[in-house]
Every structure is written in structure tokens, then in C-alpha cells.
Amino acid sequence: MTTENVDTLEFNPISAASRNGGYVALGTLGGKCVVLSNLSKNVVxxxxxxxxxxxxxxxxxxxxCDDNYTYFHPKQEVMVFDLRRLATDIIRECQVKGVYVESYERKSGVWLMPDGGLAVNSRKLWRPDGTVLEHGIHAERIYSASxxxxxxxxxxxxxxxxxxCVLNAFGGINWRNNLGAEMxxxxxxxxxxSVAMRRRPHMLLTGAAGVGKSTALEMMKWLSGKLAYASTGPQTMAAFYQALAGTSRAVILDEFEADPSRRHSRDTLEIARMSYSxxxxxxGIVRGTPGGTARSYTFYSPFLAACINPAKFEPADVTRWVVLEAISRKPDAVALKEAEARVIGPRLARRFINRWANFQKNExxxxxxxxxxxxxxxxxxxVGVLLASYWTFVSALPATDSEAAKLVELLDIQDRIALHAITDEQRCLEAMMSKVLPFKFMDGIALVTRNLSIAEAIQRICDDxxxxxxxxxxxxxxGMRVGCVQGTWRMFVANSPEHQELRKVFGGTKWASGGWSTVLRRLPGGTxxxxxxxxxxxxxxVTIFNMPADLLPANDGSALLAA
Incomplete structure (x- = not known):
């Protein structure tokens, strides 16, 4: 028996015997020893x-085992399997390797190699240039048989x-957004x-019932085949853990309807937010186990969802999802049939990975x-990743400057910029300014009480x-004050999260228990x-920031003198 010692994860068979078998020690995980079976090429x-x-x-x-751990027992005069010695060798070598990192295992899917190219782990382990590799350890990553x-x-x-043909099928819907089919x-x-990409944008299809959203999802499901996790209706966090953690599967989710009484929307958006980058x-998400060890759940799944009533998007979600609104189905639309899509899908996948170098340039x-x-x-x-991916499919050459400029022009980028401009600080300010409360003020010679939004109350102060x-x-x-400081109207808001009146103002928002001060300081002039x-x-x-322009007095000069 021979043993080869190396510092990094490499093939380390403990036997040079001619018959296949053995193991590679990978490390320890809690109270378990983790090995790669040289026989099955699976992590055990x-x-x-x-x-x-x-x-x-x-x-x-x-x-x-017979070749390496069986010996002749002289007293019993039989061949005996030395179980204790093999178990001890496994334990010792795994302890020498240290703690096993589960994320080093690459199961079925398309993976990024250190040279920038791809490796595809399927029934075989191969590269787009035709190179076939043996399942096992390459560049310190474990490619188990899949x-x-x-x-x-x-x-x-x-x-x-x-x-x-695929573009025409997706283009069978009149999308309100430009380049809907292309994206x-x-x-x-x-x-x-997905796992090979630095960013994984998500898409949400929305529109009235019967315009073809579910048809588009079904076609995508057929095209994606075994690389897709297709489901309908609410999905729980536990379901995502079990179906997606550590995989390269994409999520195709129909009936992703908003329902404030359930957590499924928030769970889905949380997993999508993590998967994006x-x-x-x-x-990823680390959870404790009954055995007292920590387990990490990692997600690399791009999401494609459809609904009539979209779930609430936070600013962080708005910038990770592209929303396509379907207006109507074209009279001459021709959808892909299942048999046709299941043939074209694998061919499309092969075309994309063959052009991976082009995609990187396009991006x-x-x-x-x-x-x-x-x-x-x-x-x-x-949006850029989706457009770069589209161009990789339709052109054998990377996009030129003029072609990329035309794509961006067709995108109607100003609308996109306005959409991405929605931020947490703006939402926090809007939540505060739109709160309606009773205010007393002089109306002529009478003191009256009227319900005003805080924005309306502030505007009255700015005017007079x-x-x-x-x-x-x-x-x-x-907890608020309005004042003019060195010629600039400024807003002052108390910082304390214990300020009961401010907590009521932000009631029903994610700032109800505090945090508004940090967010509002991001506004122009914030300090x-x-x-x-x-x-x-x-x-x-207090947090101080510039007054929104729409609340400033019409005749700013006279108001400043009065202030």
C-alpha cells in the first residue's frame, strides 16, 4: 500500500493496486469523515x-478492500478483512485534511474554471472544446458523478x-417593454x-389573465429541461432549501401572486435577492443542525416568475428584477410545441456554452x-447581462460598439433609469411625508382642526x-422641525428609535421600530x-437633509426673509 501526501485537494489514492477502488480523504464535517469514492466518484x-x-x-x-485490507489469519487459517485498520486510516487522513468545505463540491451543471472557461458536469465531465475529464478533483473543486x-x-x-423560432415564440406577446422577447x-x-455568472438577473412577467404569461413560462420550462425547477403557486423557504441549495437549477414559478397574509412572497424574494450575486x-444562509453543527445553504438560481398581481418590490428587488408587462397576445402568434421545445432547448444550451467567450465580451x-x-x-x-446573453445567441461574433449602442437605444433606457432611481431613502421620506394627521392652524380668525399630510403641513410653514x-x-x-439655514430650507428629524410619535408616523412600514435616521441621511444634504x-x-x-423641491415656497425670496 502506498500513500501520496499533498497539501491541496488532489487525487490521493491509498493503494496502487491494479483493481479499481479506494477513496480520497476530503476532511471532516462535524463528527463525520468525508471521502470521495474512487469507485462511484461520489462524495460520501x-x-x-x-x-x-x-x-x-x-x-x-x-x-x-480485498487487495489492501485483507490478510491471512494464521491461527484461523482464513482470509480476514481488517475493518479497524481501514476505518482508522480513513479517520486519520480526514483529520489531517481538516474541515471539509461543502461548497467545494460541484454537482450537475455548468461551472466556471480558473482559466475563465466552462466545465459541464453531467453523465460525463467535459469542456466545450471537446475535452473529457474524469470525475473527481480538478483545481481544488470536486466534480462528483452526476x-x-x-x-x-x-x-x-x-x-x-x-x-x-424561439424568438418568434416569445415575441407572440405584445410586451409593453421594448426587447421583451429578446430579454x-x-x-x-x-x-x-447561472453559477458561472457574476450576476443572475431575474424576470417577472405580469399582465391581465389570458395574455400568454403561463404559455411563455411553459415554453421556457420545456427549453430548460432538467436545469429548471418549475413550480406553481406559493413556495416555502424549506422547499427552496431542499430543491435548490447548492445546485445550478433555475426557478420557473407561475402564479406568483401577492398575498400579504402569507410569507411565500417574502421568502421567494429573499432567495432571489441572494441568488442574484x-x-x-x-x-449563503447558515443554519444550525440537530447535531450541533452549522450547515450552509447556497443559492445561484435565476428566477422567472409570472403573476397578475405582483408582490411588493423593495428598491433592492427592483434593481434585481426586470418586469415585463404583457399587453395582449398577437393574433398570428405561434407557440412552441413541447416536443419541438425539448429538442431545441439542449441545442440552444450547447450554442450558448460554445460562445461563452463571446458572452464575456458582450457583457x-x-x-x-x-x-x-x-x-x-x-x-x-x-439588464446588461440579459442583453449580452441575447446577443450571444443571435451572433457568432461579439457585439461591436455600434451594435451595443443600438441595443441600449432600443432598451428605452431613460424609463429604466427612472425605475432604478427608486431608493429606500425616497420610500422612507414618502412614508413620512404622506402620513395624514390632525393639525390645528388659523383659518382667517378661527382656529380650526383639519387632517393634513405631513407634507401639506410643512408646505404651509414654508409658505408662511x-x-x-x-x-x-x-x-x-x-419629532420634526422645518427651518431655513444659510439660505437653504432644511428638515430636521429626531434620531431616537424610541421616539413614540415618530414610531407611529412610520407605523406599518419597515422603519416602524427605528432606522429612519440612517436611511434619511442618504438624501441630498443629509447629515x-x-x-x-x-x-x-x-x-x-437629529438627522438633517434638504427640503424636497416640491415643498418649497413659490416665492422663495420673501419666505426666506420672513424665516
Whole structure:
């Protein structure tokens, strides 16, 4: 028996015997030893109670065990399997390796290699250039034997007519958004190579009943085949853990309807938010196990969902999802049939991975043009990836400057910029300003009480700073003050999360228990200071920011003099 010692994860068979079998020690996980079976090419976790004769022979191979751990017992005059020695060797070598990192295992899917190219782990482990690798450890990653992913080394790439057929099928819907069909085709490319991508944009199809949303999802499900997790209706966090964690499967979710009484929308958006940018090696969601160890759940799934009533999107979600609104179905629309889609899908996947180098170039140049046109980095990461993927399908050459500029022009980027401009600080300000409360103020010679939004109350002060003392006092009770500082109208809001009146103002929002001060400081002119909110109030920490322009007085010069 020979043992090869290496510092990194490499093939480390403990026997040079001619018959196949053995194991590679990978490390420990809690109280278990983790090995790669040289016989099945699968990762196996062995607890001490699992190290029985038949179990170890199943993992390592009966012939290999006979060659290396069977000896002749002179007294009994029989061949004896040395179970204790094999179990001890496994434990010792796994302890030497240290803690096993589960994210190092790459199961079925398309994976990024250190040279920037791809490796496809399916029934075989192969690269788009035709190279076939042995299942095992390569570049410190474990490629265990996996099932069929729907296409393989012998699958021919789709031709131009097949690509156009898919585009026509997705274009059978009148989309309110430009490039709707093109971005759907681009999403398919993201679904194929999701783990290899730095960003994984999601798409939501919405519109009235009967316009073809479910048909589009069904076609995508047929095209994606075994690389898709297709479902309908609410999905729980536990379902995502079990079906998606550590995989490269894309999610196709129909009937993703908003329902405030259930958590499924929030759970789905949480997993999608993480999947957008999680990189290999990141911990993801860490949960404790009954055995007292931590388990990491990682997600790399792009989402394609459809609904009539969309769930509530936070600003972080708006920038990760592209929403396509379906207006109507075209009279001459021709959908892909299932048999046809299941043939074209694997060919499309093969075409995309063959052009992976082109996709990387397309992504860079489309990203540049989106930013040059006024978009931000997140928009380039979301819409830009979809457009780059689309161009990879339709052209054998990377996009030129003029072609990328035309794509961005067709995108109607100004609308996209306005959509991405919605931020948490704006929503927080809107939640505060739109709160309606009773205010007392002078109406002629009478003191009246009227329900006003905080924005309306502030506007009255800006229009007449000295004639609305009752409103000023009421705002102070709410933890707010309006003032003109060095010629600029400023808003002052108390910081304390224990301020009961402010907690009521933000009631029903995610700032109901505090946090508004940090978010509001991101507004123009935002800063922190120590101020008196009003007469009779002590000095306290406040957030200060510039007054929104739409609340400023019409005749700013005279108002400033009065202030």
C-alpha cells in the first residue's frame, strides 16, 4: 500500500493496486469523515457507526478492500478483512485534511474554471472544446458523478433558424417593454450558466389573465429541461432549501401572486435577492443542525416568475428584477410545441456554452454603453447581462460598439433609469411625508382642526413661516422641525428609535421600530447634528437633509426673509 501526501485537494489514492477502488480523504464535517469514492466518484459522509464492513466495501470497492485490507489469519487459517485498520486510516487522513468545505463540491451543471472557461458536469465531465475529464478533483473543486442535465458533448448547437423560432415564440406577446422577447431569450442563457455568472438577473412577467404569461413560462420550462425547477403557486423557504441549495437549477414559478397574509412572497424574494450575486465559496444562509453543527445553504438560481398581481418590490428587488408587462397576445402568434421545445432547448444550451467567450465580451461592452447612457452599475448588471446573453445567441461574433449602442437605444433606457432611481431613502421620506394627521392652524380668525399630510403641513410653514405656530408646535411633538439655514430650507428629524410619535408616523412600514435616521441621511444634504426640535425640547441628535423641491415656497425670496 502506498500513500501520496499533498497539501491541496488532489487525487490521493491509498493503494496502487491494479483493481479499481479506494477513496480520497476530503476532511471532516462535524463528527463525520468525508471521502470521495474512487469507485462511484461520489462524495460520501461517514459517521463512526457507518464504518462497517459492508458499508466500507460499498464505498471503496470489494476488490480494492480485498487487495489492501485483507490478510491471512494464521491461527484461523482464513482470509480476514481488517475493518479497524481501514476505518482508522480513513479517520486519520480526514483529520489531517481538516474541515471539509461543502461548497467545494460541484454537482450537475455548468461551472466556471480558473482559466475563465466552462466545465459541464453531467453523465460525463467535459469542456466545450471537446475535452473529457474524469470525475473527481480538478483545481481544488470536486466534480462528483452526476445525472443527465439535458445536453452533452455530442449535442449539436442550435442553428440560426432555431434561435429565430424561439424568438418568434416569445415575441407572440405584445410586451409593453421594448426587447421583451429578446430579454426572455437572454434569460435562458443566464439559466444555463447561472453559477458561472457574476450576476443572475431575474424576470417577472405580469399582465391581465389570458395574455400568454403561463404559455411563455411553459415554453421556457420545456427549453430548460432538467436545469429548471418549475413550480406553481406559493413556495416555502424549506422547499427552496431542499430543491435548490447548492445546485445550478433555475426557478420557473407561475402564479406568483401577492398575498400579504402569507410569507411565500417574502421568502421567494429573499432567495432571489441572494441568488442574484452569491459567489462560489460564500456561506449563503447558515443554519444550525440537530447535531450541533452549522450547515450552509447556497443559492445561484435565476428566477422567472409570472403573476397578475405582483408582490411588493423593495428598491433592492427592483434593481434585481426586470418586469415585463404583457399587453395582449398577437393574433398570428405561434407557440412552441413541447416536443419541438425539448429538442431545441439542449441545442440552444450547447450554442450558448460554445460562445461563452463571446458572452464575456458582450457583457463588458453592453455594460459600458448602459453606464455611458446614464444607467448605474446595478442596471448594467441586470439588464446588461440579459442583453449580452441575447446577443450571444443571435451572433457568432461579439457585439461591436455600434451594435451595443443600438441595443441600449432600443432598451428605452431613460424609463429604466427612472425605475432604478427608486431608493429606500425616497420610500422612507414618502412614508413620512404622506402620513395624514390632525393639525390645528388659523383659518382667517378661527382656529380650526383639519387632517393634513405631513407634507401639506410643512408646505404651509414654508409658505408662511411665522403664521403657522400651531403646526410648528405639532411637528415638534412629532419629532420634526422645518427651518431655513444659510439660505437653504432644511428638515430636521429626531434620531431616537424610541421616539413614540415618530414610531407611529412610520407605523406599518419597515422603519416602524427605528432606522429612519440612517436611511434619511442618504438624501441630498443629509447629515447628523445636535439640535432642539422645538421650544421646550432639549437638544437631541437629529438627522438633517434638504427640503424636497416640491415643498418649497413659490416665492422663495420673501419666505426666506420672513424665516
Amino acid at each position: 459522509k461517514l459517521s463512526p457507526s457507518d464504518m462497517k464492513e459492508m458499508d466500507l466495501k460499498t464505498v471503496c470497492g470489494a476488490d480494492w 445525472g443527465d442535465i439535458g445536453f452533452d458533448l455530442d449535442t449539436p448547437a442550435a442553428n440560426d433558424d432555431e434561435v429565430q 426572455l431569450l437572454g434569460w435562458f442563457g443566464v439559466a444555463i450558466a 452569491l459567489q462560489e465559496g460564500d456561506e 463588458a461592452i453592453v455594460r459600458k454603453h448602459i453606464i455611458d447612457a446614464g444607467g448605474d452599475g446595478r442596471m448594467a448588471d441586470t 413661516p411665522t403664521g403657522n405656530l400651531e403646526i410648528t408646535m405639532r411637528l415638534a411633538q412629532l 447628523e447634528g445636535t439640535q432642539r426640535i422645538g421650544a421646550g425640547f432639549g437638544a437631541a441628535k
